[in-house]
Amino acid sequence: MAKRTVVVDPVTRIEGHLRIQADMDNSGAITQATSSGTMVRGIEIILQGRDPRDAWAFTQRICGVCTLVHGIASVRAVEDALHYPIPRNAEIIRNLMIGAQFVHDHVMHFYHLHALDWVDVVSALKADPAKTSALAQSISSYPRSSPGYFAGVKEKLARFVQSGQLGIFANGYWGNPAYRLPAEANLMAVAHYLDALAWQREVAKLHAIFGGKNPHPNFVVGGAPTAISVGPDQKGAGATAVNMTGLEIVHGVIGEMRRFVDQVYVPDTLAIAGFYKDWFRTGEGIGNFLSYGEFPLKSIADTGSFMMPRGAIVGRDLSHVEEVDLRDPHQVEEFVAHSWYSYSTGKDSGLHPFVGQTNLDYTGPKPPFEILDKTASYSWMKAPRWRGKAMEVGPLARMLVAYAQGDKQARELIGMALKHLDLPPQALFSTMGRTAARTLESKWIADSMEGWYQELMGNIRKGDVRTFNEALWDPGTWPARAEGVGFTEAPRGALAHWVVINDGLIENYQAVVPSTWNGGPRDAAGQEGPYEASLRGLKLAVADQPLEILRTIHSFDPCIACAVHMVDPNGEEMLQVKVV
Amino acid sequence: MKEETGDETVLDVLERRGLTRRAFLQVCAAVTSALALSPAEAARITQVLASKPRPTVIYLSYQECTGCLESLTRSFSPGIASLIFNDISLAFNDTLQAAAGEAAEEAKDSAMKKAWGKYVLIVDGAVPLAENGAYCTVAGRSAVSDLRHAASGAAAVVAVGTCASFGGLPYAAPNPTGAVPVSEIVRDRPIINVSGCPPIAEVITGVIIYYTTFGLPALDRLHRPMSFYGNSIHDRCYRRPFYDRGMFAKTFDDEGARQGWCLYELGCKGPVTHNACPTMKWNGGTSYPIESGHPCLGCSEPDFWDKGGFYRPLSVPTGHWSRAGVMGAAAAAGVVAGLGAAVAARVRQDRTHKPDAGGDTNQKTPKS
Amino acid sequence: MSGASLLTFARGPAFEVALAMLIFGMVWRLVGILALRRSRDYSEGRKTAGWVSGLRVIFSRSWPQAEFRERVLHWDIVSYLFHLGYAVAILGYLPHILLIRNLTGLRWPGLPGGAIAFAAGIAAASLLALLGHRLTSPVLRKLSNFDDYFSWFIAFVPLITGLMAYYNIGDSYQMVLGLHILSGDILFAWLPFGKLMHVILFAFSRGKTGAVYGRRGAAI
Amino acid sequence: MSRPDRVIPIHPAPAPPSVVADALMREIAAALSRYAQDGQPHVIDLSAMPLSEDDTQRLDEQLGTGEVAIEIRSLLYTRVEETRYAGVWRVRHEDPDGSMRGEQIEITDIPEIVRASAADIGRSVQRLCADRAEEDA
Structure with missing residues (x-):
């Protein structure tokens, strides 16, 4: 195999369009990968001079997939700047909304994006429904597991294939030797893939109750927008979506989520992972992990009360968790050495987001172009660094930080999985480790949602229906100048927004998003981001079926069904990878 | 196959x-x-x-957040919608393409070629023009050239979402990337705007199904289908009776808010927003923003990002100018002009009535 | 211009310009009048506290004198209806109150939409009647100048566009609302420069008259 | 799922009267007598109607269930049921995930969707002959 550069564009739609150029050596192993964001909308520029209470709606449109995370980070940033406390009920509602986003996103990612990297759909046609049923019943109490049910799924699948159209399952690498599941496991996964499709539409209803719609549910600085219209003296009971019916829908959704995670998602992950144990040894990336923490169990100001703790792990060292301070000018910095931006302080300098700059400065080739010069600027993403280091963010980072801090639930969940799979903790630093961490945290969150729901109902019963604090709503009450940072854990990782408010209006706004942590370009010192690093050394077993690249890229959760489109430097199509 | x-x-x-x-x-x-x-x-x-x-349907995305497509998938199920899109109509979509099972680029080209002049082109996202289009490129090509090419072979273009319909967020002031709506680039094809940020899932599918079976629906002035955008949110809002009775929530969590009073005072743009939210609702008829207590952002209307703030009532000026400065200057100018007028009047007085005739009690007030 | 952009224009730059003109004009007129040279009255006042008479006249002249009452009363009533209806529509309607709050920080509870529409309807009808009177009465017609008709028009348009917006008449609500707000902007801008300034000046002119006559001991 | 304690009183909105159900029953009666006279079938699409819950319930009660029920498992899942009035059928289409995709009342002897079409029968003939030939060979 000759040395070559492959271009993968677009890879996925994380915040627009992602392009990867990978240099390969003679053996077909990737020697260097570059990750480029090829779309920019200048939202940070658009925000300047606007009412900070409006900012959530703008930033939410950064991404319609993990739709609510930017809204949350934004309202928290403004509240942080104004020292604006919100009622506990609002905090709970936000927890429920973020939690629902997590579970929805993770299940969708696993079944509709990632599972087919491991599951051979066509092989499922050879499965025996009775044996599949036995297998399913041996690992889970999920009720849809009768031989008849699996026979029905198989029949449907057969009809797809016979009609010459695989529909949603088309164009995978079916038959590739890298697939290792027995036919029965494949059939079971296909059945659950279909179930998850119907399930996801239902669980989006939680957002519709509290936020009016999904995608892009509504938020408000100072609390939650929806007044609770239940309670002994509420004459208008039923007047808002958060009435008894609405709360029962919410509870129903939580029940659906827990049921699906417990009975389907967790058993499937463990079953599939058991067949791919070698993937617990590859695709690590950089070994530095960062979590801002999420799910305040008391209040957002009390960082110690978070269900998922905050912290940083450097160089795989699980014995030590470093403290993270988002206001510290020496911790989070963004670099633009290889990005299409300029800084007034110089191209190689790093800037803390409070003094961050968004000066679009495109220096790349005029489109149409074939190749981007990796030694120059090549991305619309900046390169965020923590104390100068590239950090991986996401489920693995969260679970590791919790694990390293001795969190009981994290230890229990990870311990259970490792024991089940008979693996050491080091196995977590891997492609499959990332995937498993995602599943485990889904369970952790889904179970916690029930508790938050009960806490909310308890408050309502006690007569506490407060959801909004009016005290600082009027900009006339604000200080002349304020700075704040709002953070959240998005399903794909740590996210924070920094806002500087001057005279009631936004003076500067900077969002540092998970995609830039994981997918950003190299920095001034030449350090790669996690995407770039994790692809280094990866080999394709079958040249035109880069299943291995997909497995690793998808383990970072590139949010939705994507098309990986590879072109060689001459513009000729060489490889084409499509993922359902 | x-x-x-x-x-x-x-x-x-x-x-x-x-x-x-x-x-x-x-x-x-x-x-x-x-x-x-x-x-x-x-x-x-x-x-x-x-x-x-x-009809062949081709779906392309530019400066977007994927929210429109996400909304679309909320209505997807293994049933009718995916049947219509995957099996009957949809020939190309970056994201759902996997379902059609053909090499994406080839599929796109061959689908276009085969149905050249006849296919329906669905576009989401705005299109940036500044920097020769470098602000959004797909496979090294600029969005604008990609769209021009695709539209030249389309029978009609459906712009999904407010970005594609009216420019949306990228177009918001100061429009750093020079973004424009689809209609600025495609001028010689019928355009159906399905606005909203995002549009309701069933509205997107409904419009596309309607077009694929019946052709162009009746459109309003902004090229939106009348059947979904014919009424304002306000007209069909379940809180409308409170507006008429003058009962308004003053904050997000007062008595009025809990009893579902009108959100006008909190900045609701329902009266000037045309969409089907109050009747079709969101996520399988679960709720819609006003029902969930938040004022309507007006997201299906042009320039909704630039109307002076989401929490500013419709009747209140958008106030982009520095009011204190300008109004102070106006007052100062008024003082100067007033004093000037008075001095002029005095001078005139003095000229008409000679100083030695002082003490004339019949002095007339100057004509004002 | 589309309805939406008209509305944005009316709420934005047009309003700011109108407000600036209103402030400028008001200050100009008031300063101009207050800074005029007052002629001294050398006679000995019959009463010392002329301002009491001044205050009284501000109100007493709000009702026709007995001598003229029979002849003018019903037109006075129509005029009252107009002024009251206008005031209720402006000060009782929540969207207007929110505007005033935005400008001054003051607010008060609003009235139901039906009451506002009724008041505005009365105001519009009486305004039409007054115009009819002006056109049909030979004396009034002789006395009327451009300012009278223009001011009538400036006062009438916001009323009628407001009613149209309320009842959603016309095919674009945004356009009608935009026109309504724009007509309000024009009303603001024109107010100091024509006879509409009487909303402020009536107090000064009557007060001055009352004070002067009071000092001279005239029965008022 | 377990329901939360019902200490919170619920104030359900008064249900709108079931005017639509009555109108529908009149339409069905008229259509059935027309069908009896001149064999003119009639279809009422329920999905386009503003049926309240009360309406649906009233309709279910008044139409009842008759002797015949047919299931069609094709692209969608369709259930065809005769009502207690012979010649009046209810046809419901569902997605595989169970969500309703359309519902009609048909006034006819056998609903159109139940019949095997000539084209389908033609293809069956070919297939059957081919299968037989294979078997024989």
Whole structure:
């Protein structure tokens, strides 16, 4: 195999369009990968001079997939700047909304994006429904597991294939030797893939109750927008979506989520992972992990009360968790050495987001172009660094930080999985480790949602229906100048927004998003981001079926069904990878 | 595997796939239901689907957040919607393409070529023009050139979402990337705008299904289908009676808010926003923003990002100017002009009545 | 211009310009009048506290004198209806109150939409009647100048566009609302420069008259 | 799922009267007598109607269930049921995930969707002959 550069564009739609150029050596192993964001909308520029209470709606449109995370980070940033406390009920509602986003996103990612990297759909046609049923019943109490049910799924699948159209399952690498599941496991996964499709539409209803719609549910600085219209003296009971019916829908959704995670998602992950144990040894990336923490169990100001703790792990060292301070000018910095931006302080300098700059400065080739010069600027993403280091963010980072801090639930969940799979903790630093961490945290969150729901109902019963604090709503009450940072854990990782408010209006706004942590370009010192690093050394077993690249890229959760489109430097199509 | 001829009907597709006429009747029933058609129109749908060649649909994305496509997938199920999109109409979509099972770029080109001049082009996202289009590139090509090419072979263009319809967020002041809506680039094709940020799932599917069966729907001035955008949110809002009675929530969590009073005072843009939220609602009819206590952002209207703030009531000025400065200057100018006028009047007085005639009590007040 | 952009224009730059003109004009007129040279009255006042009479006249002249009452009363009533209806529509309607709050920080509870529409309807009808009177009465017609008709028009348009917006008449609500707000902007801008300034000046002119006559001991 | 304690009183909105159901029953009666006279079938699409819950319930009660029920498992899942009035059928189409995709009342002897079409029968003949030939060979 000759040395070559492959271009993968677009890879996925994380915040627009992602392009990867990978240099390969003679053996077909990737020697260097570059990750480029090829779309920019200048939202940070658009925000300047606007009412900070409006900012959530703008930033939410950064991404319609993990739709609510930017809204949350934004309202928290403004509240942080104004020292604006919100009622506990609002905090709970936000927890429920973020939690629902997590579970929805993770299940969708696993079944509709990632599972087919491991599951051979066509092989499922050879499965025996009775044996599949036995297998399913041996690992889970999920009720849809009768031989008849699996026979029905198989029949449907057969009809797809016979009609010459695989529909949603088309164009995978079916038959590739890298697939290792027995036919029965494949059939079971296909059945659950279909179930998850119907399930996801239902669980989006939680957002519709509290936020009016999904995608892009509504938020408000100072609390939650929806007044609770239940309670002994509420004459208008039923007047808002958060009435008894609405709360029962919410509870129903939580029940659906827990049921699906417990009975389907967790058993499937463990079953599939058991067949791919070698993937617990590859695709690590950089070994530095960062979590801002999420799910305040008391209040957002009390960082110690978070269900998922905050912290940083450097160089795989699980014995030590470093403290993270988002206001510290020496911790989070963004670099633009290889990005299409300029800084007034110089191209190689790093800037803390409070003094961050968004000066679009495109220096790349005029489109149409074939190749981007990796030694120059090549991305619309900046390169965020923590104390100068590239950090991986996401489920693995969260679970590791919790694990390293001795969190009981994290230890229990990870311990259970490792024991089940008979693996050491080091196995977590891997492609499959990332995937498993995602599943485990889904369970952790889904179970916690029930508790938050009960806490909310308890408050309502006690007569506490407060959801909004009016005290600082009027900009006339604000200080002349304020700075704040709002953070959240998005399903794909740590996210924070920094806002500087001057005279009631936004003076500067900077969002540092998970995609830039994981997918950003190299920095001034030449350090790669996690995407770039994790692809280094990866080999394709079958040249035109880069299943291995997909497995690793998808383990970072590139949010939705994507098309990986590879072109060689001459513009000729060489490889084409499509993922359902 | 898939032998496509340019003029297959939906019935042909199903028969080729080995399905019976019963499946066809099921599709007709589902489409009828999706569009809420009268029995007379329902009969026509059966006829159209059995006789008219199925349209090719091509879906492209530019400066977007994927929210529109996400919304679309919320209505997806293994049933009718995916059937319509994947099996009957949709020939290319970056994201859902996997389902069609053909090499993406090839599929796009061949689908376009095969149905050149006849396909329906769906676009989401705005298109940036600044920097020769470098602010959004797909496979190294600028969005604007990609769109021009695709549109030149389209029978009609459906702009999904407010970004594609009216520019949306990228277009918001100061529009750093020079973004424009689809209609600025495509000028010689019929355009249907399906606005909203994002649009309601069932509205997107409804419009596309309508177009693929009946052709262009009736459109309003902004090229939005009347059937979904004919009424304002305010007209159909369940809180409208409170507006009429003068009962308004003053904050997000007062007595009025809990009792579902009108959100006008909190900045609701319902009166000037046309969309189907109050009737169709979101996520399977669960709720819509106003029902969930938040004022309508007006997201299906042009320039909704630039109307002075989401929490500023409609009747309140948008106030982009520095009011204190400008108004102070106006007052100061008024003082100067007033004093000037008075001095002029005094001078005139003095000139008319000689100083030695002082003490004239019959002095007339100057003409004002 | 589309309805939406008209509305944005009316709420934005047009309003700011109108407000600036209103402030400028008001200050100009008031300063101009207050800074005029007052002629001294050398006679000995019959009463010392002329301002009491001044205050009284501000109100007493709000009702026709007995001598003229029979002849003018019903037109006075129509005029009252107009002024009251206008005031209720402006000060009782929540969207207007929110505007005033935005400008001054003051607010008060609003009235139901039906009451506002009724008041505005009365105001519009009486304004039409007054115009009819002006056109049909030979004396009034002789006395009327451009300012009278223009001011009538400026006062009438916001009323009628407001009613149209309320009842959603016309095919674009945004356009009608935009026109309504724009007509309000024009009303603001024109107010200091024509006879509409009487909303402020009536107090000064009557007060001055009352004070002067009071000092001279005239029965008022 | 377990329901939360019902200490919170619920104030359900008064249900709108079931005017639509009554109108529908009149339409069905008229259509059935027309069908009896001149064999003119009639279809009422329920999905396009503003049926309240009360309406649906009233309709279910008044139409009842008759002797015949047919399931069609094709692209969608369709259930065809005769009502207690012979010649009046209810046809419901569902997605595989169970969500309703359309519902009609048909006044006819056998609903159109149940019949095997000539084209389908033709294809069956070919298939059957081919299968037989294979078997024989």
